Amino acid sequence: MKFSELAKVYNVKFGFNVLPVQGKKPIVGWENWQLIEQNGNDIEEFAWNSNVTGIGGICGINDIRALDFDKVSVPEVIELFTKRLGLGDKYPWVVKSGSGIGYHIWFKVRESERLNKKLNGPKSVYRLNLKDEGLCDHIELRWNSSQTILPYSKHESGKMYSFLNENPKVAPQEIDADVLLECLEEFCDLEKENQVLAIGKGTFEPAGFDVEKLESAIEFLGMNLPGNSYEEWYRIGFGLVTIGEEGRKYFLKMSLGNPNYHDGEFEINKKFDELMKKYDGRITLGTVYHIAEKYGWKKPFVKFWYVENDKTKISKQNFKRFLEENGFCKLQLDHGYILLKVSKNIVREVEIFNIKDFVIDYLKRIEDEHFSDIPKSKVIDAVIKGASQHFVNSFLEFLETKELEFLRDTRDKGFLFFSNCFVELTKAKVEVKKYEELEGYIWDKQVIQKRFGVEKKSANLGTAKGSEFEMFIRNICKNDEQRILSLRSAIGYLLHNYKDSTNAKAVILLDEKLSDGAYGRSGKGLVAQAIGRLRKTVRLDGRNFNFSKSFSFQSVTLDTAIIEFNDVNKKFNFDKLFSIITDDITVEKKNQNEIIIPFHESPKIIISTNYTIEGSDDSTLDRQFVIEFSDHYNKSHRPIDEFGHRFFDEWSNGEWNNFLNFMIGCMQLYLERGLIHCSHINLEKKKLIDATSEEFAEFFAEIVIGKEFLKKELFEDFRKGYEEYEDLQPVRFSRWLKDAAKIKGVKFIERKSGSERFIKFGEV
16 A cells, blocks of 8 residues: 555544654654644645655644654563553554564543643653663653654664554544553653753844845745746735835845746836735745745755864854744743744744753754764754753743734634634634635634534535534523523624623623522533633632732633633622723733733633622623523533533534534624623522522512602511511611612612601612
8 A cells, every 4th residue: 555545544544644754754844734633635735755655643633642662672561551551452553663672552642731740841752761671761652743653654674664463443542641640650750850951041143034044935936936826926025024125125036036927127116015005914924934835945954063173062043043943932021021933823832841852853853964074962962961051041032032913803703723724704604714824823722623524615604403512502591592692692702802892791601590509510611611612711710719819810821712710609709800801911920920911812701600790880790791501401410411422522523513613603693793682580689689688589579669668667577577687787788778779770769757767769
């Protein structure tokens, strides 16, 4: 079977993202395939030529991971691991390397904060040492953004990678992250650190842009940009506009040197002037490189090491250039900065250890021809020995500071990003687009790790026939169409990350049922989870949240779209949220500069509770949009009892697609009609009970509007009717009367006649 055909089997049947490789090195640009799920068409577009010696599988996509055993001297160690992981004796996804002394075990594991923390932070590859020496040199847990060779690729020795037991018939088995961690704790020394980075300094001159790189790309485009690609020609022009008159020089050089373009110098200058006037900030210089790469351009190789007096040294200037060439940069904040890695239009926040991992992995992967003057191992040693100078803030703060224009929803438009495409939606239509059409940057966490299936590109999406989630929503709302519309509009509001200061609200998910204490299990959590599957959500413990505590919002980052206060209690201080709902949010983090997230980029708020939010003043009510949940679902009747499986985790691809279409429909509904209000069932009564008591609410219901009462007689009537309140103080009773008037929306009228006080409730 040809490698291209075998690659399709791995992709379609087993869910792998795959790459053509020569030896162990991918021969195509593959950074985006670390985030975006492939399909058969993507694989066909790769160059499966005679240089290809095999197939690489990318770790991380569809939660596929690999344990890579290097230089195994006791093969029984593989069986030891498969049994401990619960994979059985003859697990089919065990691969024997062509070297004969290397092994891979493929399996699936979901992301785990506990595992990442135990392994000293999130990494692409974890290098681990076994407690029992002599079994193998070391093992690597290949977690994500890395690739491992698949059978039946050819090893450099000439032998083939092969499955140890039998050819797999189903995808790699899923195991629990805790089981994996327990296995690693049992057999590996997790406390061993390979290196410690100290603080150091480095100096060099910052540069505006890489002249050598840009000249190389422009020269290539001048010869290779096709004649029918005027749209890309314009996009290149917009990219060059970002460097002003210097960009004009390159635009002229590219256009005049291309045999497919016939405009003269005057026309090209005129076009560049026009592009400068129309430039809106969405296209960057990076677009020039992306288009050049599309047609076969290769970035200039940046060699950051050299030999001096028989010693291997690192050039700070070239090392900086190397990092920037590979997408590392800074984003300036109001206080300080954060480090980023930009891959085409996708942005990821990184820590110093991520940069270290990237550099070492890069050096291991590149071809030996780049090390003609010095062994690769000596360069790696020089990088590690110089870590205290190169992998520290005092050096990295000199990386290029980028002003990135992130693509955000607008008043009339929304975007959702999937593993195979993104959708651009308005109230009238949904357009499915390729990532090549993306203008502006997005955070990596915005990419929903699901394929969005589209049968007809022109079809009106955003409707879901037979969606389980739609049925779930209908049940929550007791099939009341107005309640359904109201809840769907609230979901759409939360998914739409455009923020309008005149319509900024917290969405309150409230149990409709009147009960003393927490009731719950009504589906509030599942609705919040559903939104969290499409927008990055930070969930906070509403019962124990303390606004005055330092670092209370430290889990909130620049890419957070939703803050969910889960299961808040009766005393939740909603007033403290006013500024967060309608203004910037300040995030304090331990040992870091505070981050100020401006209002238009700040998260929206969900609050789930069984209690009404305290306060009946206009400021409080204006900042709330309340959705009542019926008791269709409760502790005795859960969604799993009705549908027979867990939502999300146990859905088929078809059900996922129904769900995604339903959620898109909610966004379209919101764009068309805004937040849709409906009459509440028990909200007013619950507010009255929460503000006073259940007995007072019952008593107040009998008070005749418009009739005047002697206040002390009304007080005595209440105490006689409800003996448990015989010790109630008049001041508290008076406050209850005023609170009840606010909640009911009636006037509280009080007058004095001699020593007596009279009260009356009147229509507003």
